[in-house]
Amino acid sequence: MRQPSxxxxxxxxxxxxxxxxxxxxxxxxxxxxxxxLINRDSSIGALYATLERMEKKGFISSTLGExxxxxxxxxxxxxxxxxxxxQALRETQQQLKTMWQGLEx
Amino acid sequence: MRQPSxxxxxxxxxxxxxxxxxxxxxxxxxxxxxxxLINRDSSIGALYATLERMEKKGFISSTLGExxxxxxxxxxxxxxxxxxxxQALRETQQQLKTMWQGLEx
DNA sequence: TAAATATATTTTACAAAGTAGAACAAATGA
DNA sequence: TCATTTGTTCTACTTTGTAAAATATATTTA
Numbered sequence: 001m002r003q004p005s006x007x008x009x010x011x012x013x014x015x016x017x018x019x020x021x022x023x024x025x026x027x028x029x030x031x032x033x034x035x036x037l038i039n040r041d042s043s044i045g046a047l048y049a050t051l052e053r054m055e056k057k058g059f060i061s062s063t064l065g066e067x068x069x070x071x072x073x074x075x076x077x078x079x080x081x082x083x084x085x086x087q088a089l090r091e092t093q094q095q096l097k098t099m100w101q102g103l104e105x
Numbered sequence: 106m107r108q109p110s111x112x113x114x115x116x117x118x119x120x121x122x123x124x125x126x127x128x129x130x131x132x133x134x135x136x137x138x139x140x141x142l143i144n145r146d147s148s149i150g151a152l153y154a155t156l157e158r159m160e161k162k163g164f165i166s167s168t169l170g171e172x173x174x175x176x177x178x179x180x181x182x183x184x185x186x187x188x189x190x191x192q193a194l195r196e197t198q199q200q201l202k203t204m205w206q207g208l209e210x
Numbered sequence: 211t212a213a214a215t216a217t218a219t220t221t222t223a224c225a226a227a228g229t230a231g232a233a234c235a236a237a238t239g240a
Numbered sequence: 241t242c243a244t245t246t247g248t249t250c251t252a253c254t255t256t257g258t259a260a261a262a263t264a265t266a267t268t269t270a
Contacts, residue, residue: 002257008227009114009256016204028247038200046229048248053227071238072245086210095143096201099121105191107228113256114227132218151258153219158256176267177217 004057004084005091010050013040015059015081015089024063024078027051051079059085109162109189110196115155118145120164120186120194129168129183132156156184164190 007015017034018025025033031047034040054060065076081089112120122139123130130138136152139145159165170181186194 002226007114009112009117010228012114013200013204016201016208019208019210020204020206026247038203040200042228043230044248045231045250048250050228052249067237068246069238070246072236072247073238074236074245074247076246077248090210093205095118095145096121098143099118099125100198101125103121103124105124105195107255115257147257148259149219150221150260151256153221155257157220172266173217174267175217176215177265178267179216179218179265181217182219 005088007088007092008050010042010046011054011059012089012092013038014047014050014054015085018060018079018081018085019089024080026065026076026078030079054085055079057084058082059088110193112193112197113155115147115151116159116164117194117197118143119152119155119159120190123165123184123186123190124194129185131170131181131183135184159190160184162189163187164193 013034014030017030017037020037021030021033027044027047030051031042031044034042051060051062055062059082060079061082062077062079065078067073067075118139119135122135122142125142126135126138132149132152135156136147136149139147156165156167160167164187165184166187167182167184170183172178172180
């Protein structure tokens with residue numbers, strides 16, 4: 001069985017994106033940020049599916065915002081890192097640090 | 106579509122293990138090393154399946170050794186990081202470095 | 211030398227994560 | 241009201257991750 005802190009590749013990147021965005025942020029913004037930071041493309045479907053799975057695991061939480069007064073200003077769903085999510089990031093980071101120890105590639 | 110350098114979580118760890126082991130190494134040894142380094146358990150099936158997939162992608166290569174003169178000394182299959190595998194590791198590392206930039210968790 | 215035992219890999223089957231695109235929802239502007 | 245815009249949800253499928261059983265092949269021992 002997979003341990004609770006084990007993050008999939010895309011899960012890992014999304015959590016880091018949320019960390020970078022600090023506070024709350026929503027789908028399109030998250031997607032754009034990931035693209036800007038490391039040029040990683042992601043479909044909207046992939047994004048939400050992964051966010052949903054991580055919410056179920058408790059790594060993030062989401063809240064529905066208010067509609068805004070702009071064209072197409074539909075209510076946004078804001079996502080936020082949870083304490084468990086931060087912990088998972090720290091553990092993953094620590095593991096990778098160990099695995100890289102002494103390597104020169 | 107997934108880019109060539111994109112590594113799954115377990116793929117990533119296995120490539121790093123091969124890098125740590127330097128030179129050639131075989132299944133059981135790889136498994137033991139991963140356990141020692143970061144206490145990560147993996148079934149033999151998971152290990153070989155992932156190694157095989159990565160060989161197909163060109164991240165590693167494998168060669169069959171000679172049987173050894175010890176009880177149960179069946180011929181071992183040795184795995185080795187390829188140039189493409191090293192490159193994938195470097196790119197992944199660089200991406201994560203960027204994603205972590207400025208974060209304090 | 212046949213059976214037991216040890217080391218190692220391969221096969222099989224399934225669960226979880228990753229992915230894309232269409233469908234849907236809800237707002238404003240014309 | 242209908243076209244347009246921004247945003248989320250649904251659907252279908254591929255790839256990765258996983259465990260356990262089956263198989264292979266060597267030595268030791270009865």
